[in-house]
Amino acid sequence: MSSVWPVLPVLLPLIGGIALLFSRLGGLQLQRSVSLLFTAGLIVITLQTLFVATTEGHQVYLLGNWLAPYGIVLVLDQLSALMVLLTAVLSLFALLYAIAQDTDKQGEDFHTLFQIQLFGLNGAFLTGDLFNLFVFFEVLLLASYGLLLHGGGRLRTKGGLHYVVINLVGSSLFLFAVGTLYGVLGTLNMADLAAKMATVSADDQGIVAAAALLLLVVFGIKAAIFPLYLWLPGAYANTSAAVAALFAIMTKVGLYAIIRVHGTLFAEQAGPLAGLHTDLLLWLGMLTLILAVFGVFAARGLKEQAAFLILASVATLLVGIGIDNSAALSASLYYLVHSTLIGGAMFLLADLVARGRGSYADRLRSAPAMSRAILMGSLFLLSAIAIAGVPPLSGFFGKVLILDSAIGHPSQAWIFTIVLLGSLLMMIALARSGSILFYQVSDDGENDGQAFNTRATTVMIALLMLSPVLVVAAGPMTMLTEQIAEQLSDSRAYIDAVLGQAAVRGK
Amino acid sequence: MEWIVALVIGVMTASGVYLVLRARTFPVVLGLTLLSYAVNVFLFTMGRLQVGQAAIISPDTTAYTDPLPQALVLTAIVIAFGMTAFLIVLSLKARSELGNDHVDGLSYVAEEQAVKSRQKAGN
Numbered sequence: 057m058s059s060v061w062p063v064l065p066v067l068l069p070l071i072g073g074i075a076l077l078f079s080r081l082g083g084l085q086l087q088r089s090v091s092l093l094f095t096a097g098l099i100v101i102t103l104q105t106l107f108v109a110t111t112e113g114h115q116v117y118l119l120g121n122w123l124a125p126y127g128i129v130l131v132l133d134q135l136s137a138l139m140v141l142l143t144a145v146l147s148l149f150a151l152l153y154a155i156a157q158d159t160d161k162q163g164e165d166f167h168t169l170f171q172i173q174l175f176g177l178n179g180a181f182l183t184g185d186l187f188n189l190f191v192f193f194e195v196l197l198l199a200s201y202g203l204l205l206h207g208g209g210r211l212r213t214k215g216g217l218h219y220v221v222i223n224l225v226g227s228s229l230f231l232f233a234v235g236t237l238y239g240v241l242g243t244l245n246m247a248d249l250a251a252k253m254a255t256v257s258a259d260d261q262g263i264v265a266a267a268a269l270l271l272l273v274v275f276g277i278k279a280a281i282f283p284l285y286l287w288l289p290g291a292y293a294n295t296s297a298a299v300a301a302l303f304a305i306m307t308k309v310g311l312y313a314i315i316r317v318h319g320t321l322f323a324e325q326a327g328p329l330a331g332l333h334t335d336l337l338l339w340l341g342m343l344t345l346i347l348a349v350f351g352v353f354a355a356r357g358l359k360e361q362a363a364f365l366i367l368a369s370v371a372t373l374l375v376g377i378g379i380d381n382s383a384a385l386s387a388s389l390y391y392l393v394h395s396t397l398i399g400g401a402m403f404l405l406a407d408l409v410a411r412g413r414g415s416y417a418d419r420l421r422s423a424p425a426m427s428r429a430i431l432m433g434s435l436f437l438l439s440a441i442a443i444a445g446v447p448p449l450s451g452f453f454g455k456v457l458i459l460d461s462a463i464g465h466p467s468q469a470w471i472f473t474i475v476l477l478g479s480l481l482m483m484i485a486l487a488r489s490g491s492i493l494f495y496q497v498s499d500d501g502e503n504d505g506q507a508f509n510t511r512a513t514t515v516m517i518a519l520l521m522l523s524p525v526l527v528v529a530a531g532p533m534t535m536l537t538e539q540i541a542e543q544l545s546d547s548r549a550y551i552d553a554v555l556g557q558a559a560v561r562g563k
Numbered sequence: 564m565e566w567i568v569a570l571v572i573g574v575m576t577a578s579g580v581y582l583v584l585r586a587r588t589f590p591v592v593l594g595l596t597l598l599s600y601a602v603n604v605f606l607f608t609m610g611r612l613q614v615g616q617a618a619i620i621s622p623d624t625t626a627y628t629d630p631l632p633q634a635l636v637l638t639a640i641v642i643a644f645g646m647t648a649f650l651i652v653l654s655l656k657a658r659s660e661l662g663n664d665h666v667d668g669l670s671y672v673a674e675e676q677a678v679k680s681r682q683k684a685g686n
Contacts, residue, residue, distance in 0.1 A: 187635055194642050201649060213657045217588070217666065220653060224595050224646055225583060231602040231639055238632065239609035 059115035061105045062130035065140045065178045068098050073171035080165075088155050091167035095148050098174065102141040109137035110539065114553035116184070124555050125248040131184035131554055134540040135389070139181040139312055142393055143305050146400050147174055149519040153404050154298035156512035157411075162207035162296070169206065173199035173302065180309055184554055186237065186244045189313065190230050193278070197223050200306060203299045204291060215290035222287045226277040233270035240264055246320055247554035250547055253326040265332055271317060272333055279310025279370055281337075282344040289351065292363035297407030300359070301400035301519075307370050308396055315377060315385070315544065323547040331380060338378025338467065342474045345371035349478045352485045358406040358418035361489060365402060365443050368482060369395035375471060376458045384461035386541040390526075390533055391454030397522045398442045398451065404516040405439050408432065409493060414505035420489055422496035424503040431513070433494035435520065440486040442523040445479045450526035455479065457534070568608050575601035588654040588664045595650065599643035606636045 072094030079086045108115060115132040118124065151170060153159075160166035176196025183189050205216045238244055240260050241252045256264050273284070280288040288307070292300050318333045348371050351364035373395070376388030410418035412426035426432065438449070445451035455475065462471045526533060543549070575597050582594025610629030618630035658664045 187638075191638065191642070194646070198645070198649065201653075205653070208660075210660050213653070213660050214667070217653055217657050220650055221583070221591055221595070221666075224650065225598070227642070227646070228579075228595070228598040228602050231606060234635075235602070235606040235609040235632075238606075238635075239611075244631075 059108075059117060059132070061108045061115045062117040062132035062136075062182050063119075064101050065098065065105060065144075066130065066175060066182055068094060068101060069171045069174035069178060072098075073168050073175060076165075076168040076171055084161065087167045088160070091151060091170060092148075092155075094171060095144065095151050095174070098144040099141070099148060102137070102144045105132060106134070106137040106141050108132070109134045110536070114550060116554055116557040118557060118559060121559050123559055124557055125243055125245050128188045129184040129245065129247075129554055129557070130182045131247075131550070132182060133550065134536070134543050135312070135315065136181045138389065138393070138536070138540060139308070140178050142308075142396055143174065143177050143181070145522075146305055146396060147302055149400065149404075149515055150298045150302040152515045153301065153512055154296070156509060156515055157296075157298065157407070159207065159296045159298050166203070166206055169199050169202040170302075173203060175199075177305065177309065181312060184246050186234055186246060186249065186317070189317070190227070190234060193230065193309075194227060196306075196309070197227075200303065203302070204295045206299065207296055209294070211290075211294040215287075215294040218287045219291040222277060222284075226274045229270055230274040233267045233274065236263060236267035236270070240267070245554065246317065247551040250320045250323065250325065251551050251555065253321055253329060256327075256329065261329060265329060268318065268322065268329070268332060269336075272314065272336070275310040275313045275317070276340075277310070278313065279307050279374075280344075280367055281310075281340050281370070281374060282347055285344065285347075285367055285370075288367055289355075289360055289363040292366065292403070293357065293359040297359075297403050300362070300403040300407075304366060304396050304399040304403070307366060308373075308392055311370065311373055311377070311392070319544055320547050320550060323545070325547060325551075334378050334380040336378075337374050338380075338471075341371050341374025341376075341378050342470060344374060345474055345478045349481045349485075352482050355485075355489075356420060358409055358420065358489060358493065359403065361420075361485070362399070362402040362406045365482070366395075366399045368478065369399055369443075372455065372458065372475060372478075375475060376461070379458075379462050379465055379471070381461060382538075382541045382545050384458060385544060386534065386537040387454065387457030387461050389537040389540055390457055390530075391451075393533070394450040394454045394523065394526055395443075397519060397526075398439065401516060401519040401523075402439050402443055404512075404519060405432075405435055408509070408513060408516060409436070411509070412503075412505040413493075414503060420492050422492060422498040424499070424501055425497045426503055426505050428508045429494055429497075433490065435513075435517065436490050436494065438523075439520060440483070440490060442520070444483040444486055446483060448524075448527065450523045450530075453527060453530055564612055564614075565608075568604065568612065572601050572605050572608070575604070586666055588657060588666055591666060592647065592650055592654060596643075596647055599639070599647070603636050603639055603643070606632050606639060608632075 076087055076090055079090045109132050117130040119128045176192050176199055179192035183192055201220050240263055241249055243249055277284045322330050322332055324330050345368055348364050348368035352361055355361035355364055373388050373392055376384050406418050413423050416423035442449035442451050445455040462468050579594045579597035582590045610632035613628040616626050616628045618628050620627050
């Protein structure tokens, strides 16, 4: 019996997007209610999918009832369930913030684009077919282009143009890689590809490795890995805060794709090709981390700094994936959940600060005191602690787990030095921004910022409070991530579940 | 026949990459279009080149053309078409908002102004 759970999180936002097109007739208030309803519904459904995934193993849905290597399949395992749930939670906060700050009034169809963005994201997390992954990437990218440019503005247009062009180049590379894999192996189903990887002849190994590394470039563009990250600060720093917060998950899509595609295809059953990406990821991750920390230091504004902090979290995750053992993967997943939520909170806070400071915006220069400066400063302190990885908040536990799993790795000295030094430098840079923004109050002129927005601030605080929740729930969370890492290491089970799925028989 | 198709893909990709690296938006759009053409032909050839064969497999056929790459190409064409349309609109928007068609719009304007003010100061 084909399970319906893999398809529900994909269908719900699609239906939501279509419903929102029609609810335009009812005005903005109706659109907001419909959008909130569908996003909240998504959380309920994704909680249930996570429950199903953890208790019942792989769930496979055959689209059009075609058997696995021939038709397209959606596969739900614990990793995709976690990612889908994380997306739903983050998107609810982003949506609430967008409504609280009237971001959706700055242009039309914000909510439709938002739901289609979720449709693309969930599809990318759940698909079990490489070409289908490309299609969902395009869906989520097209929606993200719309969201990124929503509201307009010169800087936004410029950052958006770069983002669109580099992603279109990435799409071309993706198709080259997909075509090459199909030409050699004759299939695009990820499970089937993984199963056939062992049968690749010695002559073809080079070409398969080339295709795999081309895919790594494509996912590297999405995840913003050195040297492909230059689009990120411009795009994220200049878009609206709610969209930037939602985009905290977008870089993680690239990382997810690396774990899913490379992790499944080049597991131990691939023979000589196994693990061809891991060392590369480790070193690229450390290089990205160094450059991201420099970026955090050099940033001229708080939003730019938040964008570089996102980059640093991606880099830390890459190191975790590159260490390539089960404990490191489990630790990376914990850190992924933390960094997505807190990265999103950081963008929201940067926006609150920018609005509170008026014409000084988020630039790191001393300005007249903003309203509720003590509250804002405390929130900044908490966010900085969480994101730089200082105890007692969740970033610390994520980093400790990652470093713990690195003990015994051949390059452990490098990993420890770079990750710890990176954290220290990030902390110094954040302390500097905090003291400029909140302590160095200049006396010339009046504060011309917007009045304190209680609703928007509440949303931001609620998102930030997920960090202590992650600490308190660290036990169950790490149990879940260990279970996920264990499931991922068994690529044979994935292959058998997908290829063994029987079609639904008609009467 | 293989070498001519390979040559076509190679030349189109090379031209596409060259144009994507140009500084103004119009050549970049053309470059991306060329890249997507190259990709489409490449995907098509991945089903192996067959002439005059049906895309139907039955137990007694000895030669057939692979229908899957054709379906993939169709999808890729539609997506590339939509993306190109979007990119053209975005380029036009950037042209009208930034005042020039430079890919790095704003910094280009800033440099230009700096040069002008320096010239003024020189006079």
